[in-house]
Every structure is written in structure tokens, then in C-alpha cells.
Amino acid sequence: MSTRREAVRQTLSESSGFRSAQDLYADLRADGSKIGLTTVYRALQALSDSGEIDVLRNDDGEAVYRACGTETHHHHLVCRVCGTAVEIEGPTVESWAAETGAKHGFTDVTHTVEVFGTCPRCSS
Template sequence: MTTARRDAVRQVLAGCEGFRSAQDIYADLRADGSKIGLTTVYRALQALSDAGEVDVLRTDEGEAVYRACRTEQHHHHLVCRDCGRTVEVEGPAVERWADAIAAEHGFADITHTVEVFGTCADCAGRRS
């Protein structure tokens, strides 16, 4: 895949606050006149994910959604269920727990993903 296509996907993600599906990214690119194919978008997202440039999470429906990383450090996310606003957070207590539980069971080279979903203050305020 050409770097130009990967850069186009990277640029769409850079302009987004929350997580976006591959189909959303594809639609944005096509709306801007790109001739990129959906398969190419998926390949670009996989390459960007493998390089640590994008965060990936699964929605409650099982769909993979993507977001440009704002930091290169290991982090977790607070995600608003209503508007998709996402905040990157550190979780030292989670890191200690993961290390301890892995050691307790004889596991090494562990990884983990923790996402916290809720309603942001703006959306909660609109409900009142």
C-alpha cells in the first residue's frame, strides 16, 4: 500500500476527537474525492495499529473502531457512550494489578486493554 493512502487515513483520524469505524473513515475519504477502496482503508488501519499510531477498541456490538493516539505511552481510555468523546488516561493501579495477577498465575510478557465507558459531563448536562 502506498504511503499516500496511509497518510490520507492518518489525516482523517487526526481530525477526529473520538473513535471512528473503518466505514466512517472510508466515507469521509470518498466524500473528499478520494478513490481509495474500503479494503485499503482496513489495511492502512491495521498498519497504523501495528505501528502504534492508532488505538483500536471494540464497541459493545463487536465493531472495531479507531482513533489517532495522542501519546506514545501506554494508556487507557474514557469514552462517552453518547458523543464518543475520548480521554486518554493512565492507570497505574491497573498496571500494578495486571502485573500482580500475571505473576500470581505464572504468566510473563503480558499485555492488556482497559476501556472505561460512561457519559461525559456535557452529555450528562444535556439530559438534565
Template sequence: MTTARRDAVRRALAVSEGFRSAQDIYALLRAEGSKIGLTTVYRALQALSDAGEVDVLRTDEGEAVYRACTTGDHHHHLVCRSCGKTVEVAGPAVERWADQVGAEHGFTDMTHTLEIFGTCADCAAAKA
């Protein structure tokens, strides 16, 4: 894949707020006049994810969604179900727990993901 196409996907993520699906990114790029294909968008997202440049999570429907990482450190996400606002959060207690559970069962070199979904203060206020 050309770097130019990967850079286009990277830029689309940089200007997006919250997590976006590959289809969302594809539609944005096409609306800007790009000739990029949906398969290329998927490949670029996978490459960016493998490089640690994007965060990936699965929605309740099982769809993978992506956003540009704002930190290179291990982190978790607090995501608003209504508007998609996302906050990166540290979870030292989760890290200790994962290490402890793994060790108790003879596992090493553990990895994990943790996403917390809720309603942000702005959306909660709008519903009130």
C-alpha cells in the first residue's frame, strides 16, 4: 500500500472525534475526492493498528471502530454511547489484577483491552 493512502487514512482519523468505522473513514475520504477503495482503507487501518498508531475497539454490534491514539502508553477508553466522546484513562488497578490473575493460572506476557461505555455529562444533561 502506498504511504500516501495510509497518510490519507491517518489524516482522516486525526480530524475525527471519537471512534469511526472503516466505512465512515471511506465515506469521508471519498467526499473529499479521494479515489481510495474500501479495501485499502481496511488495510491501512490494520497497518496503523499494528503500528500502535490507532486505537481499535468493538462496538456492541461487533463492528471494529478506530481512532487516532493520543498517547503511546497503554491505556483504556471511556466511551459515550450517545455521542462517541472518548476519554483515554489509565487503569493501574486493572493492570495489577490482570497480572495477578495470569500469574495465578501460570500465564505470562499477558495483554488485555478494556473499554468502558456510558453516557457523558453533556449527553446526560441533554436527556434531562
């Protein structure tokens, strides 16, 4: 793994919740890194492709990233106020996706499901 990719992974693993590429870039630059924004995006793509990080689209459609807490397939329940995320399993969603794909003759079906709400801390 390249040292730049490792720097992005390390910064992300030290972060709480999901972070945008711009946020990570700003953190890295503030810590003295000479990394470029394009390199941050490339590192995030490589880390996502390898399954080391989670990526989702927030309510605004922006991609945000977080170090994976588990290596198994999962979904997220995300607070739209503070960004806190909880990894959740969705066996009903898994069955539905597989059945829907099979019903229409599709193979190698994948899916992305993210659930947004307001966490207890932000609700009070």
C-alpha cells in the first residue's frame, strides 16, 4: 500500500463518523502533508474497492467515507444532524434484493441501502 493511501486510511480510522474527501484533505494538509486532493480521491477509491472503508451518499448526494467496523456486508443507520453512524444488518433487504434480481433473471446482484434519521442525542 502506498504511503499516501496509508495516510488517508490512518486519518480516516482516527475520525469518528463519515467524512468527505474535502474534510480528509483539509486534515491531512493541516498535519503538514503535501498530498493533493486528487490523490485523496484516488486513495479513497482504492480503499473502497478493497473493502477497507465504507462509502455512502449523504442527503445532499455527497460521497462520504468511514473506516469499516466489520468485514461483512452491512448497511448504515446515519444521523442526518451529526453524522453518527451505526452498522446494521438487513436480512430482509438481502433476501428481497436476491429474490428481485432472480425474478427478473439478473445474476451477481448487489445493492446499497442506507437509512437516515436523527439519533437520540440530536433528538433531545
